[in-house]
Amino acid sequence: MPPPDRSAGSAGEPSGKQGSPPARQVLSDSVYEDIKAMVMDHEIAPGARVGIEALSRSLGVSPTPVREALARLEADGLVVKRSLSGYRATELLTRQGLEELFEMRLLLEPRATALAATNATEEQLDAIERIVEEMRAHPGPTGRYADYRDFAALDQRFHDAIAQASHRPLLADAVERLHSHLHVFRLTNVKMTEDPTLAEHERVVRAILRRKADRAAAAMAEHLTHSLERQLSHETTP
Numbered sequence: 001m002p003p004p005d006r007s008a009g010s011a012g013e014p015s016g017k018q019g020s021p022p023a024r025q026v027l028s029d030s031v032y033e034d035i036k037a038m039v040m041d042h043e044i045a046p047g048a049r050v051g052i053e054a055l056s057r058s059l060g061v062s063p064t065p066v067r068e069a070l071a072r073l074e075a076d077g078l079v080v081k082r083s084l085s086g087y088r089a090t091e092l093l094t095r096q097g098l099e100e101l102f103e104m105r106l107l108l109e110p111r112a113t114a115l116a117a118t119n120a121t122e123e124q125l126d127a128i129e130r131i132v133e134e135m136r137a138h139p140g141p142t143g144r145y146a147d148y149r150d151f152a153a154l155d156q157r158f159h160d161a162i163a164q165a166s167h168r169p170l171l172a173d174a175v176e177r178l179h180s181h182l183h184v185f186r187l188t189n190v191k192m193t194e195d196p197t198l199a200e201h202e203r204v205v206r207a208i209l210r211r212k213a214d215r216a217a218a219a220m221a222e223h224l225t226h227s228l229e230r231q232l233s234h235e236t237t238p
Helices: 023-040 052-059 063-076 095-119 122-135 145-165 169-177 180-187 197-209 213-234
Strands: 079-082 086-089
Touching: 023 052, 023 063, 023 145, 023 180, 052 063, 063 079, 095 145, 095 169, 095 180, 095 197, 095 213, 122 145, 122 197, 145 169, 145 180, 145 197, 180 213, 197 213
Parallel strands: none
Antiparallel strands: 079 086
């Protein structure tokens, strides 16, 4: 028996309770997360073709939310669309690619963090603090993507929120467009008994809250350097 069709949100259908996301959006987000998990966990192998019809059948949905999900994943840098051959999962970063990614991050993010320490509003400081508090409730990058999905999303929000608090739109846009968290987490396949990421984030936040620009920049640079070292020590790149 084929899986039930989860398609929703067609014309004339109710969009759900007032104040709730429309059913179509809920479905779109669900399909996006399902396919994203497949890519992150290598159920869709790096470089492999991503078939819309096959995914539609396996997820029990129409092709429309699958196409929408793949467009979002292309923006994330997790799939690429090629003429005539459709979508493919992006290849994993090589060691050189990983080092170049962190080279870019080390150029951009310490500067953004220093500016955030100087320019962040009280509301932005509160938001950055809340993100770190939320991270304490979620396991770090161990096991399958589903186990650390919330942590990965919060990690992205943490770095993006600091970049936004720099009040330098071009700099913030450059940080966000790297999508570095997805590429790095996609390499993660080593279980650690204790992930130091949260402690490193807390040092960054303390410096920002104290408006210590130099210390904040140094704490972010240290965090990024250690993150790169952890990845290289695991030898997860091809």
